[in-house]
Amino acid sequence: MAPPADDWFGKAFSKAWKDKAEEIGRFNLAIFGKTGVGKSTLVNAIFGEEIAATGIGEPVTRAEHLYLHRSGTLGVLDTRGLEVGRDNAKLINELNDYLHGMRRKPLAEQIHVAWYCVRSGDRRFEPTEGEFIRALHDLGLPVILVLTQVPRAGVRVHPDAEALAASIAAMDLPIEGGLIHYTMARGDEFTGQTAYGLQELLDATFRGAPSGVAHAITAAQQIDFVRKRDRAETAIKAATGAATTAGASPIPFSDAAILVPIQLTMMASIAVTYGIPIERSTAASIAATAAATTAGRSLVGNLIKFVPGAGTAVAGTINATVAGTFTYAMGHAWLRVCERLARGELRMVGGALDSEKIHKLFLDEFKVSASRRKLPS
Structure with a gap:
C-alpha cells in the first residue's frame, strides 16, 4: 500500500493513465493461417507476452468461431474450431457479419489489418488459401502475407522458401504492397538461427492500418x-x-x-x-x-x-x-x-x-x- 503522502499522486497518475489509454485507443489485428504456422509466436515476438496471458479471449460471434483477445492497446482476432481452406465459407460468413456490425462502432472497436501466415516448411500454398485472402480483401481488410519459420543463412533465405514465395506471387493476390514477408519469430542458439523480419512486418502493418491507430500500434508493439x-x-x-x-x-x-x-x-x-x-x-x-x-x-x-x-x-x-x-x-x-x-x-x-x-x-x-x-x- 502506498504511504498516505503518495496517495494523491498515485490516484491522479492512475486517472491520467486511464484517460490517455482511452484517448489512444486500441489496434485490432486479425491473424489467419493453418494450424501450427506459428501465429501466437509471431504476435508475441512483436507485441510481447501479455496477449498470450489473456487466454482464448472472448467470442465475438454467436457461432463462437471468432475470438477477440484484448490486452491494453492491442486486440487480436483469431479463429477456433474452423480451419482456413477447409471451412472458408463459414469463416467468411462469420467475418462478414462481424465486420458489418463493427463498422458502425468507433475506430478502436474495428479490425484494422489482417495477417495471413504460411509456414515455409509446408512448401505449399493451397488454392483455397488464395481464395480466402481474396475474400478478406473483398471484406475491406488490408491483408499482409507472412511466411513464418523461414531459415536464413546470412542474407539468403532458404531456397524452398523462395520457391514458395514465387508460387504465391504468381497468383497475383491482393496483398499489401504486393509483398511477401519472410520471418523467423524466434531465434535458436543451437543452430545459430537468429530472429529476423519482425521490423519489416511491423512497418508493413503501420502502412496498412488507418493513421488513426498509429499511436495504438506504437504503444502495443515492443520492438x-x-x-x-x-x-x-x-x-x-x-x-x-x-x-x-x-x-x-x-x-x-x-x-x-x-x-x-x-x-x-x-x-x-x-x-x-x-x-x-x-x-x-x-x-x-x-x-x-x-x-x-x-x-x-x-x-x-x-x-x-x-x-x-x-x-x-x-x-x-x-x-x-x-x-x-x-x-x-x-x-x-x-x-x-x-x-x-x-x-x-x-x-x-x-x-x-x-x-x-x-x-x-x-x-x-x-x-x-x-x-x-x-x-x-
Missing part, C-alpha cells in the same frame, strides 16, 4: 523503440509548450502545483506509449518523482532547484522559461525510466520494482536534461 521515443518526444513538446504558456504570467511558487496536471498528462502519455501497465507505471512514477502532499507542491519543490538559472524561484515566482525547462527535463527523465522499464530493467531479484534505482535514474536524467535546455541569463 521499435525509435517509434516509441518519437511519440514520447511529441508528448514532451506539447507539455513543455503548455507549461511555458502557463508561466507567461509568472506563477507564484505557492501556486506552482498548477503545472502538475500538465506534467501528469505528459507522464501518463509516455507510460502508455511505452506499454507500461497502469499498476507498474503508477508505482514507478511515485518512486521516480518522490511525490508527496495533496497539493503536489513537493513535486515542483523537490525538482525545480535542479533547474539551472531558476535562481530564487522557490522563494518567489516561476516564469515561462523556468516552467518550460522544468517540464522538458521532467519529461525526458520519465521517458528514460519508461524506456528501461519497457526493456525489462529496473527490477530487483524477485521481480519487484527497484524504487531506489528508479529514483536515482530519474533524478540524474532530470539534471542532465535541465542543463541541456539552457535558460537565458
Whole structure:
C-alpha cells in the first residue's frame, strides 16, 4: 500500500493513465493461417507476452468461431474450431457479419489489418488459401502475407522458401504492397538461427492500418523503440509548450502545483506509449518523482532547484522559461525510466520494482536534461 503522502499522486497518475489509454485507443489485428504456422509466436515476438496471458479471449460471434483477445492497446482476432481452406465459407460468413456490425462502432472497436501466415516448411500454398485472402480483401481488410519459420543463412533465405514465395506471387493476390514477408519469430542458439523480419512486418502493418491507430500500434508493439521515443518526444513538446504558456504570467511558487496536471498528462502519455501497465507505471512514477502532499507542491519543490538559472524561484515566482525547462527535463527523465522499464530493467531479484534505482535514474536524467535546455541569463 502506498504511504498516505503518495496517495494523491498515485490516484491522479492512475486517472491520467486511464484517460490517455482511452484517448489512444486500441489496434485490432486479425491473424489467419493453418494450424501450427506459428501465429501466437509471431504476435508475441512483436507485441510481447501479455496477449498470450489473456487466454482464448472472448467470442465475438454467436457461432463462437471468432475470438477477440484484448490486452491494453492491442486486440487480436483469431479463429477456433474452423480451419482456413477447409471451412472458408463459414469463416467468411462469420467475418462478414462481424465486420458489418463493427463498422458502425468507433475506430478502436474495428479490425484494422489482417495477417495471413504460411509456414515455409509446408512448401505449399493451397488454392483455397488464395481464395480466402481474396475474400478478406473483398471484406475491406488490408491483408499482409507472412511466411513464418523461414531459415536464413546470412542474407539468403532458404531456397524452398523462395520457391514458395514465387508460387504465391504468381497468383497475383491482393496483398499489401504486393509483398511477401519472410520471418523467423524466434531465434535458436543451437543452430545459430537468429530472429529476423519482425521490423519489416511491423512497418508493413503501420502502412496498412488507418493513421488513426498509429499511436495504438506504437504503444502495443515492443520492438521499435525509435517509434516509441518519437511519440514520447511529441508528448514532451506539447507539455513543455503548455507549461511555458502557463508561466507567461509568472506563477507564484505557492501556486506552482498548477503545472502538475500538465506534467501528469505528459507522464501518463509516455507510460502508455511505452506499454507500461497502469499498476507498474503508477508505482514507478511515485518512486521516480518522490511525490508527496495533496497539493503536489513537493513535486515542483523537490525538482525545480535542479533547474539551472531558476535562481530564487522557490522563494518567489516561476516564469515561462523556468516552467518550460522544468517540464522538458521532467519529461525526458520519465521517458528514460519508461524506456528501461519497457526493456525489462529496473527490477530487483524477485521481480519487484527497484524504487531506489528508479529514483536515482530519474533524478540524474532530470539534471542532465535541465542543463541541456539552457535558460537565458
